[in-house]
Amino acid sequence: MRRAKLMTALACAALLSAAQAQTGQGGAGTGQPGTGAPVNTLKEAFQRLYRCWKAPVAEGVNPMDITVVVSFNRAGEILGHPRITYESAQATDHDRLAYRVAVMETLQRCTPMPFTETMAGAVAGHPFADSLLSTNAGDITVFIPSNLALTIQATNESGGAGRIISDFAQVRPQTAAQPAGQTVAAGALNGGGPVLRVNVMGGTIYLRREK
Numbered sequence: 001m002r003r004a005k006l007m008t009a010l011a012c013a014a015l016l017s018a019a020q021a022q023t024g025q026g027g028a029g030t031g032q033p034g035t036g037a038p039v040n041t042l043k044e045a046f047q048r049l050y051r052c053w054k055a056p057v058a059e060g061v062n063p064m065d066i067t068v069v070v071s072f073n074r075a076g077e078i079l080g081h082p083r084i085t086y087e088s089a090q091a092t093d094h095d096r097l098a099y100r101v102a103v104m105e106t107l108q109r110c111t112p113m114p115f116t117e118t119m120a121g122a123v124a125g126h127p128f129a130d131s132l133l134s135t136n137a138g139d140i141t142v143f144i145p146s147n148l149a150l151t152i153q154a155t156n157e158s159g160g161a162g163r164i165i166s167d168f169a170q171v172r173p174q175t176a177a178q179p180a181g182q183t184v185a186a187g188a189l190n191g192g193g194p195v196l197r198v199n200v201m202g203g204t205i206y207l208r209r210e211k
Contacts (some may be wrong), residue, residue, distance in 0.1 A: 064095045066096075071125055
């Protein structure tokens with residue numbers, strides 16, 4: 001089971017927060033940025049980054065959590081240097097190096113971002129502030145403080161057996177009107193805030209209220 005404890009500091013500044021790899025397999029994305037269509041919203045920007053993500057495949061690399069803050073200029077190029085603000089305490093030096101390289105390669109594949117003029121003006125110089133938890137094999141359990149302002153977008157692509165178990169009335173799973181094989185749950189906690197995206201294939205998503 002994949003477990004993650006979401007604290008305020010972790011939710012407030014992340015590019016890729018907790019991406020799970022398996023030996024010999026890539027991550028949840030395809031490693032390609034897609035069509036290069038103009039990016040006009042934060043959601044589209046994170047979808048592009050998600051498609052670019054490839055988890056480390058080096059031998060002996062264990063799944064870990066990593067949080068990276070990155071800013072872009074109006075041209076969609078990286079502004080300054082991406083900054084790592086969190087890494088799993090139990091991660092080895094080998095794990096950390098592999099994930100740092102994977103994140104930087106993701107940014108290289110995805111930039112420059114094809115921002116529209118409106119989007120360029122909105123994001124220029126401002127760090128991205130959403131989080132992503134992803135695995136292509138196994139469960140993800142997120143413990144969320146009851147007073148945390150957060151917007152949740154969870155997707156389970158495990159087919160008919162895919163489940164999302166939520167302790168929050170504001171975030172309930174839905175299968176109607178969704179693409180075949182998908183279960184989604186979305187909602188705002190405490191008025192909403194930074195977006196937490198949780199994506200699973202081959203497991204269950206547990207959204208738990210931290211006691």
